[in-house]
Amino acid sequence: MTTVVNTPEKEYKLSELIEYYEVCNRAEGKSPKTISWYSANLKSLHNYVKSRQLPYSLDTIYTKLLREYVLYLMRRTRYSGHPYTPAKIELLSSATIHGHVRTLRAFFNWLVEEGLAQNNPAKDLKTPKVSRKVVSTLSDEEIGAILNTFSTSPSHARNQTLFMILLDTGLRIGEIVNLKMDDVHTDEGYLKVMGKGKKERIVPIGNNAQRVLQRYLFRFRPKPNNPVTNNVFLSTSSQPLTENSMKLMFTRLRKRSGVYRLHAHLCRHTFATRFLINGGDVFSLQQILGHSTLEMVRHYVNLASSHIAIQHQKFSPLDRLNLKK
Incomplete structure (x- = not known):
């Protein structure tokens, strides 16, 4: 199943938009590490949408679905589904989930700015609070x-x-x-x-x-x-x-x-x-x-x-x- 975006001119697959977003980030001079980070986070969203077997239209990606995706991330363990690294017992950190939400906001905002989507379903998405632990420095x-x-x-x-x-x-x-x-x-x-x-x-x-x-x-x-x-x-x-x-x-x-x-x-x-x-x-x-x-x-x-x-x-x-x- 492939998720697509509906616009008056053309239907775009979500995977195509993720690739186009990566191209735009490269053209803007973002670092390879930042680009790789965005792409990995968006691929995670893409896999989640596919797993839900939703209709092809991106109209089905609304704020409620993205909130459910965040809840899914909160239950997910580290390295789950990673091709090389074995999964860990520990859950994803609040900082990692915070990064996923920031990626969603940036991506859907970019879609609206480019005229590829009419609204931003991530606009009202709340970021989870990041726990601040006191780091014990080297003695x-x-x-x-x-x-x-x-x-x-x-x-x-x-x-x-x-x-x-x-x-x-x-x-x-x-x-x-x-x-x-x-x-x-x-x-x-x-x-x-x-x-x-x-x-x-x-x-x-x-x-x-x-x-x-x-x-x-x-x-x-x-x-x-x-x-x-x-x-x-x-x-x-x-x-x-x-x-x-x-x-x-x-x-x-x-x-x-x-x-x-x-x-x-x-x-x-x-x-x-x-x-x-x-x-x-x-x-x-x-x-x-x-x-x-x-x-x-x-x-x-x-x-x-x-x-x-x-x-x-x-x-x-x-x-x-x-x-x-």
């Missing part, structure tokens, strides 16, 4: 345990450099693997980073991270197979490092260090929280992290406040006096 002991896993081999020297830069700058995985040689300015103490939305920014880098980066570049970075390759971080086969390679590196680090909650984004959380605890201001942090608004930075402020409260419990002057009534 000094955990950072030490991770650093102790590295040897002096070329691949370990590269991985140590990657870990230390992530921890010292708060870069995203995609930003560090795409870092180019021309972007490294260790003499001036900064990196030039291309972030989300193709927005370039300056990110400071500390002395220790500079030192390991210079050591990697001078002693361990292999000569690229392709002369035009300008990436800072290369694989053992002299190819540009990929995001999947980074994820595999962190999987191995978890096992070797015993820090089983470690993942690349935890380095970003740790950097942001410690930056604020050590006296950094939220506006500088916003620029360093590449956030367009202060909304996400406020989350790190809460993390820092929670950490300071815990530290106060440990070192409260009155509590340490063991005063009695």
Whole structure:
């Protein structure tokens, strides 16, 4: 069964509209990751509509149906129906469902703007509340345990450099693997980073991270197979490092260090929280992290406040006096 859209000129299959939406997103310069995310979410909707064996007309996709779809997502487990990854016991997170709803709003709004649909059934669709959990950042002991896993081999020297830069700058995985040689300015103490939305920014880098980066570049970075390759971080086969390679590196680090909650984004959380605890201001942090608004930075402020409260419990002057009534 194929779901279609009815317009005065032509009937369009839902799958055709999803493909056309992807083309328009590419033409607008959206990142491949964003485009892939939209397409995967819309394919999920398409599969749900097919499973309901509804009539071909998209007129049957109304707000009530989309709300039922959201309820379906709330009962769905992680990786359910994934071609490669086995399904998990855990349900989809509220943040994932929130992303699906945002996709529906954007897609149906685009259909109306393009004249491919007369109304937007997702316009009044409410997004579920996203639970905000306090992230426990890496402790000094955990950072030490991770650093102790590295040897002096070329691949370990590269991985140590990657870990230390992530921890010292708060870069995203995609930003560090795409870092180019021309972007490294260790003499001036900064990196030039291309972030989300193709927005370039300056990110400071500390002395220790500079030192390991210079050591990697001078002693361990292999000569690229392709002369035009300008990436800072290369694989053992002299190819540009990929995001999947980074994820595999962190999987191995978890096992070797015993820090089983470690993942690349935890380095970003740790950097942001410690930056604020050590006296950094939220506006500088916003620029360093590449956030367009202060909304996400406020989350790190809460993390820092929670950490300071815990530290106060440990070192409260009155509590340490063991005063009695």
